[in-house]
Amino acid sequence: MVETLKRKAYDDLLAWKSGKTKQALLVTGARQIGKTYLIREFGRAEYDHFIEFNLALDDAARESFAAARNPGDLLLRISIAASEPLVPGSTLIFIDEIQYCPDIITLVKALVDKGEYDYIFSGSLLGVELENVRSYPVGYMSELFMYPMDFEEFCWSMGLAGEAFAMARESLRNEQPVPEYLNERLLGLFHRYLLTGGMPDAVGAFVRDGTIDNVRRIQSDIRRFYNRDITQYAPKDRRLVIQEIYRLIPSELNNSTRRFKVGDVSQVKRYSQIEDEFLWLSRANVALPVYNVEEPRSPLLASRERKLLKLFYSDVGLLTGTYDKQATLGILDGLGAEGRMNYGGVYESVVAQELTAHGFVPYYFTGKKTGELDFLIEDESGRVLALEIKSGSRFRSHAALNKALDMPGYAIDGAYVLAETNVAREGKVLYLPIYMASLLQRPRVV
Structure with a gap:
């Protein structure tokens, strides 16, 4: 994707970052509409530390996260798999292709409540694979639906x-x-x-x-x-x-x-x-x-x-x-x-x-x-x-x-x-x- 493609959804990501209290963000939409690219651009520009995992490509991370028994265990596994240190208050953790390990979302709820790190989830066919995500308590997770470029x-x-x-x-x-x-x-x-x-x-x-x-x-x-x-x-x-x-x-x-x-x-x-x-x-x-x-x-x-x-x-x-x-x-x-x-x-x-x-x-x-x-x-x-x-x-x-x-x-x-x-x-x-x-x-x- 060329570097010049400006997206309106970037402003939505900024609004989430500035307006949230203790909320993760679920970015949904069709495949190939630029979700991963935009989140990556946002994370690198707006946070001092940006951690990204692609559960479709990273077999080790996917298997490790799936084995987590509780929120603390998951955070430990994230910190081990991360390419750089997790710094409270200045780190965005982006988990892409979340449909490969949907149980993570249940565990991350408790981590979001602690407020130490920001979390964004995304992936393909989330409307099919993660319908139950929308049943989580109001206030825990916002949803941003992305579309092709208008x-x-x-x-x-x-x-x-x-x-x-x-x-x-x-x-x-x-x-x-x-x-x-x-x-x-x-x-x-x-x-x-x-x-x-x-x-x-x-x-x-x-x-x-x-x-x-x-x-x-x-x-x-x-x-x-x-x-x-x-x-x-x-x-x-x-x-x-x-x-x-x-x-x-x-x-x-x-x-x-x-x-x-x-x-x-x-x-x-x-x-x-x-x-x-x-x-x-x-x-x-x-x-x-x-x-x-x-x-x-x-x-x-x-x-x-x-x-x-x-x-x-x-x-x-x-x-x-x-x-x-x-x-x-x-x-x-x-x-x-x-x-x-x-x-x-x-x-x-x-x-x-x-x-x-x-x-x-x-x-x-x-x-x-x-x-x-x-x-x-x-x-x-x-x-x-x-x-x-x-x-x-x-x-x-x-x-x-x-x-x-x-x-x-x-x-x-x-x-x-x-x-x-x-x-x-x-x-x-x-x-x-x-x-x-x-x-x-x-x-x-x-």
Whole structure:
């Protein structure tokens, strides 16, 4: 990973360090999103002493820690295995790939209570392997969920000054057009982001080379890693179905509704047959489910329908990397539906990724009298916002959104159309450039 990749999660780590009392930190998220790199950078910069153990690679440490009988015994073993002395008050102990020895967490609780050292845990597939971690007493452990690099972080890596996003935020706040030179620059970067995605190694390769071949190789490797994880960690009787669902995601997003058709999975007729398989992919953080709601009314969770969903890859670059390279030329030029293929699924995928990374739980809605709304979200005040995502030039055609806004009994508080355009309001609808999905955000909490 290149040294220039600035991450917002670094500020979250700083907030944990300054705001905690006696709390460990569990950093979760999908594989290959930069967790280990960022924690290592943080530990070396913010502590006088940084101790790191990788339990997947360090067999001696893993076996020794697993044999610990009590907290004091574990601390002794940590001190023996450490590459430098443990100094109370100025040492961060980072235990990576904690899923290889989850019992450590129980013992570390008592060590955290003593307050002598700071502890960070991380690893792969923690949502699957360490679900019981979240049952520990409140106050003992905070959790930081990391995501692939969002569009703003990608822009930082491409050398865009922070003032550019400040100007874009001001335009959104005042509902005024972004200066045209900046709007064109951000749209151009956004099209590149659709191709690279937010996996740090892929972004680093693009920053270094300016070409797509190494990016696509890295994306292919990551998809292969995810398939290997399914083989290694998923229950044996469910692995083949989970792998099939994961492989089907690109083709399912290419259909007109983007909805995942359960019947496309071999020998499956009902959602109930494979609900656990969808949950596994979600908990492994390699896929983002977006569920249907029965009505656009707060709270959206109350009317969620689990059997109807859209399923996205956790990173848009992993999706576009599955396409034939020549077919992605239209993405680079922002052609949307006018290119060699319809990129509606790509645009919805990146919006789902941005919304999720920024604290929202996105849903979608389909009504017999209205049609389909691409996304529904709730802001921190509980207001329901409808988002229509348009990849082509006919973005002012949105009959379903118009009907939903006029439908008696619906409770939609705001409506956005995100497209290849600039900021403009027409009645109840606010048109936004597609990259402004990255500016919609709920307050971050660590």
